[in-house]
Amino acid sequence: MRAIEEAAIASGAVTGLELMERAGRGVVEAVFEEWPELAAAPQRAVVLCGPGNNGGDGFVVARLLREWGWEVEVYLYGDAEKLPPDARVNYGRWVEMGAVRALDEDAPDGYPDEGDGVALIVDAIFGIGLTRPFLTLCRMQDQVNLCNAASRSNPAFPHVVAVDVPSGLSSDSGAYPGYEDENPLDSCMLANLTVTFHAKKLGHVLGYGPDACGKVVVKDIGLEGGGRPRGGEKRPPGGAVGRCPAVPPGERVTLAEPSFYRLSKFPGEHKYSHGHALILSGGPGRGGAARLAARGALRIGAGLVTLGCPPAALIENAAQLNAVMLRPLRDAEALAELLKDGRINALGLGPGLGLDRARALVPVALESGRACVLDADALTAFAEAPELLFGLTRGTATVLTPHGGEFARLFPDIAEKLTAPAQTGPAYCRVDAAREAAARAGCVVLLKGPDTVIADAGGRCAVNSAAYERAVPWLATAGAGDVLAGFIAGLLARGFDPRGAAETAAWLHVECARSFGPGLIAEDLPEELPQVFRALGL
Ligand SMILES: NC(=O)C1=CN([C@@H]2O[C@H](COP(=O)(O)OP(=O)(O)OC[C@H]3O[C@@H](n4cnc5c(N)ncnc54)[C@H](O)[C@@H]3O)[C@@H](O)[C@H]2O)[C@@H](O)CC1
Numbered sequence: 001m002r003a004i005e006e007a008a009i010a011s012g013a014v015t016g017l018e019l020m021e022r023a024g025r026g027v028v029e030a031v032f033e034e035w036p037e038l039a040a041a042p043q044r045a046v047v048l049c050g051p052g053n054n055g056g057d058g059f060v061v062a063r064l065l066r067e068w069g070w071e072v073e074v075y076l077y078g079d080a081e082k083l084p085p086d087a088r089v090n091y092g093r094w095v096e097m098g099a100v101r102a103l104d105e106d107a108p109d110g111y112p113d114e115g116d117g118v119a120l121i122v123d124a125i126f127g128i129g130l131t132r133p134f135l136t137l138c139r140m141q142d143q144v145n146l147c148n149a150a151s152r153s154n155p156a157f158p159h160v161v162a163v164d165v166p167s168g169l170s171s172d173s174g175a176y177p178g179y180e181d182e183n184p185l186d187s188c189m190l191a192n193l194t195v196t197f198h199a200k201k202l203g204h205v206l207g208y209g210p211d212a213c214g215k216v217v218v219k220d221i222g223l224e225g226g227g228r229p230r231g232g233e234k235r236p237p238g239g240a241v242g243r244c245p246a247v248p249p250g251e252r253v254t255l256a257e258p259s260f261y262r263l264s265k266f267p268g269e270h271k272y273s274h275g276h277a278l279i280l281s282g283g284p285g286r287g288g289a290a291r292l293a294a295r296g297a298l299r300i301g302a303g304l305v306t307l308g309c310p311p312a313a314l315i316e317n318a319a320q321l322n323a324v325m326l327r328p329l330r331d332a333e334a335l336a337e338l339l340k341d342g343r344i345n346a347l348g349l350g351p352g353l354g355l356d357r358a359r360a361l362v363p364v365a366l367e368s369g370r371a372c373v374l375d376a377d378a379l380t381a382f383a384e385a386p387e388l389l390f391g392l393t394r395g396t397a398t399v400l401t402p403h404g405g406e407f408a409r410l411f412p413d414i415a416e417k418l419t420a421p422a423q424t425g426p427a428y429c430r431v432d433a434a435r436e437a438a439a440r441a442g443c444v445v446l447l448k449g450p451d452t453v454i455a456d457a458g459g460r461c462a463v464n465s466a467a468y469e470r471a472v473p474w475l476a477t478a479g480a481g482d483v484l485a486g487f488i489a490g491l492l493a494r495g496f497d498p499r500g501a502a503e504t505a506a507w508l509h510v511e512c513a514r515s516f517g518p519g520l521i522a523e524d525l526p527e528e529l530p531q532v533f534r535a536l537g538l
């Protein structure tokens, strides 16, 4: 954001003061859009301003609300003399209209309670500039949260709007610096609505962000290269995180979005135009996971999908499969033999594969030069020797799809940094972890979770956020990850590059869960794809 703002200001297109005015106006607009009853008649607001430009936005909001006829109480945390220049100007403008009280640990007693008639609390204490723990006003944070919790059920309580991010939350990571044992959500400032500018920040979608922000509205403040679709371009809602020429691709993080064009099939193509995916499975009684993956690969459009199972598991699998083809595949030698068929262009290994079988087959798969997705057992098999795996994956068209546990087995030092309590903002986050892991493994890493992060070895990164309107808690079900691996294998077979395959698959995976809704089990995910594709207009 700083690079984007500096580029805009340096180009002479806009001044910092104008941006601040637009930001403040955006907050007021978003508040009135969210709660039309607040736009209907002037009411009472409390605006909490901090020592930086976030506070500056707060002074703009206070002034605009006053111009709407509101009664506004303004508090400042910090020293007015030390405010940065634009914030200082807006402080000055406000002071001509009303008082500024000091916000310190005693001030909270002046805080609104039910019946005080305060309709709105504006949290403009810290934005993207939070650098250290914000614990000083815990009691105040508690009180604001009481209002916040209550306002969800009782309109007599004030609504809480956060400017840019809820104060205390690190906008770079979704972490709460300074909280070690305690759950920060118990005492930090939470919001009903968070109004941010230009594009979502990582902190809105990672870690505690979705719980802290309530709902995120992105307001355009006229900066170049926003996350908005260009004319007629089809894009999922939500915009992008940091889509801007001022930020080099290896530093940019976008919200995952599917490649619609490449998902389509066109007349005149035949099944081999869409590739042949081979999913490898384990022994008798353990085939469910691989079958789920195979089904996912087929539904997502691979022209052909073959399941390669140990001979002893042939009958079991034959009884279960129709469109998915079946091949007995005893060992590494048999795999090498099968891969003489050049039409097999993508492999999926891991779900239900078994650790010994994984150790034998993964090297053959990776050395064959085929695009591969490695999940579950194919990752755990290398827990004792991750470098052995990375020696094979480096520079290949491979996607590793660990969940948190598998990630910690392959990248223990990175996982340790990720789980250590944050002390500063920016804090080490899942984006940093996935990028570091991808650089080490030399291939694409997809770190699973409600905030799935997809990174490639060059630092390109996307977050598939399953939060807010895309929350899909029913995806936490056994086998969901197997289907995701199958989706990726299918897209690799269709010729997607590894990063595009991972990003599109993760996005569709969540869309399938949203489309199916409560009661979802893993089997439902592939079967929901046709519905999702139809809704996308494929
Ligand atoms: N021109 C711009 O740069 C624009 C900035 N905007 C707003 O400005 C915000 C960023 O402003 P700043 O960079 O000034 O950052 P902030 O306003 O978030 O806070 C930075 C200040 O807080 C202090 N600080 C950080 N953590 C602290 C802690 N835990 N306890 C006490 N003090 C702490 C820092 O030393 C610094 O003085 C954005 O979030 C956005 O709201 C918008 O007005 C749009 C335009």
Ligand SMILES: Nc1ncnc2c1ncn2[C@@H]1O[C@H](COP(=O)(O)OP(=O)(O)O)[C@@H](O)[C@H]1O
Pocket (backbone or CB within 6 Å): 376, 403, 448, 449, 450, 452, 466, 471, 472, 473, 474, 475, 476, 477, 478, 479, 480, 481, 482, 483, 484, 509
């Ligand atoms: N609460 C949640 N919200 C959104 N997605 C989730 C949630 N819990 C799990 N998921 C997704 O479900 C999948 C689970 O995969 P994984 O942990 O490998 O399970 P399994 O091995 O049983 O298939 C991942 O894609 C993960 O991102």
Ligand SMILES: [K+]
Pocket (backbone or CB within 6 Å): 054, 123, 124, 125, 126, 127, 162, 163, 164, 165, 166, 167
């Ligand atoms: K804030």
